[in-house]
Amino acid sequence: MSSKTKDIKIYVMGKEYLVPADLTIMKAMEFLGYQYIRGIGCRGGFCGGCATIYRLKDDYKLYTGLACQATVKDGMYLAQIPFVPAEKQLYDTARLRPDSSAVIGLYPELARCVSCNACTKACPQELEVMDAVQSILKGDLQKTANLTFDCIACGLCSLRCPAEIQHANVFQVVRRLHGAYILRKSKHLEARMGEIQEKKYDKILQEYMTKSLEELRKAYSERKIEPELEAV
Amino acid sequence: MKFLYYPGCSLKSSAAELEKSTQAIASMMGIELTELNKWYCCGVFHNLAVDSEMYHVASARNLSKTQVMARQLGIPPKLVTICPMCDNTLKLVNASLKSSQDTLNKVNKFMDTEEPYKGEVQVLHILELFKEFSKNKSIEKNVKRSLEGLKVAPYYGCMLLRPKEISFIDPNNPEIFEMIISLAGGTPISYPKRDECCGSYQTAISREMTLKKSSEILSSAKEWDARLMVTTCPLCHFNLKFCEEELEKGERRKLIPILYLTELLSYAFGFDEALTEDSKTLIKRLLEKEANTN
Numbered sequence: 453m454s455s456k457t458k459d460i461k462i463y464v465m466g467k468e469y470l471v472p473a474d475l476t477i478m479k480a481m482e483f484l485g486y487q488y489i490r491g492i493g494c495r496g497g498f499c500g501g502c503a504t505i506y507r508l509k510d511d512y513k514l515y516t517g518l519a520c521q522a523t524v525k526d527g528m529y530l531a532q533i534p535f536v537p538a539e540k541q542l543y544d545t546a547r548l549r550p551d552s553s554a555v556i557g558l559y560p561e562l563a564r565c566v567s568c569n570a571c572t573k574a575c576p577q578e579l580e581v582m583d584a585v586q587s588i589l590k591g592d593l594q595k596t597a598n599l600t601f602d603c604i605a606c607g608l609c610s611l612r613c614p615a616e617i618q619h620a621n622v623f624q625v626v627r628r629l630h631g632a633y634i635l636r637k638s639k640h641l642e643a644r645m646g647e648i649q650e651k652k653y654d655k656i657l658q659e660y661m662t663k664s665l666e667e668l669r670k671a672y673s674e675r676k677i678e679p680e681l682e683a684v
Numbered sequence: 685m686k687f688l689y690y691p692g693c694s695l696k697s698s699a700a701e702l703e704k705s706t707q708a709i710a711s712m713m714g715i716e717l718t719e720l721n722k723w724y725c726c727g728v729f730h731n732l733a734v735d736s737e738m739y740h741v742a743s744a745r746n747l748s749k750t751q752v753m754a755r756q757l758g759i760p761p762k763l764v765t766i767c768p769m770c771d772n773t774l775k776l777v778n779a780s781l782k783s784s785q786d787t788l789n790k791v792n793k794f795m796d797t798e799e800p801y802k803g804e805v806q807v808l809h810i811l812e813l814f815k816e817f818s819k820n821k822s823i824e825k826n827v828k829r830s831l832e833g834l835k836v837a838p839y840y841g842c843m844l845l846r847p848k849e850i851s852f853i854d855p856n857n858p859e860i861f862e863m864i865i866s867l868a869g870g871t872p873i874s875y876p877k878r879d880e881c882c883g884s885y886q887t888a889i890s891r892e893m894t895l896k897k898s899s900e901i902l903s904s905a906k907e908w909d910a911r912l913m914v915t916t917c918p919l920c921h922f923n924l925k926f927c928e929e930e931l932e933k934g935e936r937r938k939l940i941p942i943l944y945l946t947e948l949l950s951y952a953f954g955f956d957e958a959l960t961e962d963s964k965t966l967i968k969r970l971l972e973k974e975a976n977t978n
Contacts, residue, residue, distance in 0.1 A: 551697065552693070552697045553697070553698070563728075565725060565742075566727060566731070566738055566739055566741060566742050567724040567725060567727065567741055567742035567745050567795075568738065568741055568794065568795075569795065569797055572797075573797075582724070583722075586724045586725055589693040589697075589725050590693050590696040590697060590725075591693070591696050591697030592696065614738065
């Protein structure tokens with residue numbers, strides 16, 4: 453017994469269509485014959501490539517989502533955003549200090565935040581975007597780095613921002629500064645990097661380059677795994 | 685006595701010494717400051733120059749947070765500020781929300797992720813508390829190193845004095861700085877430019893204008909024989925210090941050093957941990973110099 457899914461009405465860029473309910477926006481669009489050229493990526497909710505804005509019938513709000521994740525709803529008016537324009541500043545992380553003035557210096561519009569929270573409401577990753585912006589103003593870059601770890605740079609927050617902040621680019625600077633100056637240095641990584649630079653492993657690698665596939669398989673399955681190191 | 689406390693962005697970045705020294709003094713005077721567990725930039729004063737309720741949202745959000753946290757802690761809904769810019773902004777927004785139910789409703793609808801603000805919070809600048817608490821001699825009895833002989837120029841700036849509807853100081857005759865300096869044993873200097881504008885946020889647009897305004901203030905204080913200038917505003921502090929450094933660079937002339945009032949008071953209270961090495965050395969040097977000349 454096959455139960456047929458009910459069809460619902462949606463409007464793609466103003467044109468009315470009937471599509472099966474429960475499809476994602478992306479599947480629905482493809483079902484209708486649209487072919488994605490831009491505004492698509494991983495199809496798994498990770499790349500941030502398929503930003504969508506939509507409205508629902510009898511509701512004043514403008515909603516946002518990822519086309520590969522959000523499902524179609526009856527009476528939905530939608531449009532795909534192929535690309536969110538943002539200006540990327542050039543900088544050398546080694547020449548910046550890890551503080552608020554360095555980030556505001558690159559992206560001064562940050563100081564225009566009016567705490568409206570439109571960014572947070574727009575985020576398909578459910579990040580606390582406004583708190584991340586505000587933490588920069590307070591000089592707490594670590595908090596911003598942690599709050600934006602899952603940012604997929606879809607740009608939806610920037611489209612909604614009355615202060616014209618270019619969030620994804622701003623957060624990237626912050627995470628770079630955080631990685632370069634604030635995060636604890638991993639001592640065993642530094643030690644290993646030193647060994648590599650001293651060419652300690654060159655000879656072993658050269659030996660492996662001459663081995664047969666059979667020998668490599670054997671070496672792999674018999675490899676010794678180092679004990680988990682305490683984070684130092 | 686426990687109060688909720690709103691630091692503002694400057695105190696967490698460029699003006700860390702202001703927060704540290706103020707908290708030190710407050711605790712010695714019996715004022716316990718509990719920071720709001722979540723707060724946002726006040727929205728900054730100059731945004732209120734635009735006739736848009738959108739710019740009320742930032743401050744209203746903080747007032748709503750205060751309302752919630754005060755209820756949870758079972759204390760009166762009072763919010764203490766240290767930065768005069770934040771104080772002014774929060775007070776102006778609070779006054780506007782309290783005076784119009786229509787504006788309050790509109791702003792509450794905009795910040796629909798917060799508990800609606802009821803308009804019951806009172807915003808207080810830390811100097812208001814110092815004034816209140818000084819009535820039972822909590823300044824004098826904490827002074828361990830008197831500032832005797834030190835001629836200090838109090839610099840009020842604009843934000844604590846204007847507009848008069850929200851100010852706790854008589855803008856025509858401000859005296860709270862003078863009172864505090866005297867209680868700590870110092871000599872407040874009376875000079876004409878104590879309430880002139882330092883150039884404020886114009887510093888972002890016209891450095892020239894800010895330099896002109898700030899150097900007038902510094903020169904005036906020096907002319908009236910002050911050895912040190914004190915302020916409570918991070919932006920005034922920034923502008924005056926920048927001006928001081930520029931003058932030193934260009935003309936090799938030194939006017940007078942600038943500190944926060946609370947740094948000076950921390951020294952008087954013997955709370956060295958609240959001071960930077962530079963501030964401590966400076967005050968010590970000035971006091972020694974004064975002692976030697978007398």
